[in-house]
Amino acid sequence: MKPVTCHIKERSMLARLAARYMGGNQIAMVIGKTIHLHGTSREDFLRHKWWVRHEICHVMQYRELGFFPFLWQYIWECIRVGYYANRFEVEARAAERDAAIMERVIIL
Numbered sequence: 001m002k003p004v005t006c007h008i009k010e011r012s013m014l015a016r017l018a019a020r021y022m023g024g025n026q027i028a029m030v031i032g033k034t035i036h037l038h039g040t041s042r043e044d045f046l047r048h049k050w051w052v053r054h055e056i057c058h059v060m061q062y063r064e065l066g067f068f069p070f071l072w073q074y075i076w077e078c079i080r081v082g083y084y085a086n087r088f089e090v091e092a093r094a095a096e097r098d099a100a101i102m103e104r105v106i107i108l
């Protein structure tokens with residue numbers, strides 16, 4: 001399959017809101033093919049390979065399910081089982097050790 005082109009958005013308002021809601025200082029969140037950052041720079045984020053792999057896994061989940069179906073199922077999982085046990089988060093945490101996932105994306 002063709003690699004997905006992703007973008008990084010620093011100082012994202014959405015990520016700032018999510019950080020406030022979840023109570024974290026540094027946050028990355030994926031909306032479609034864009035990784036939104038708050039409290040961290042692009043350089044700092046990219047230095048943490050496990051973190052990049054985690055977020056790239058979410059990009060893949062959007063691609064596999066489609067934008068709205070993924071968002072809906074993700075939110076539903078959070079309501080049903082919580083953030084940590086959310087199957088999309090379980091998969092993303094496993095992807096943190098999967099170096100090969102980086103071959104599926106181009107980060108601009």
Ligand SMILES: [Zn+2]
Nearest residue numbers: 054058089092
């Ligand atoms: Zn995640």
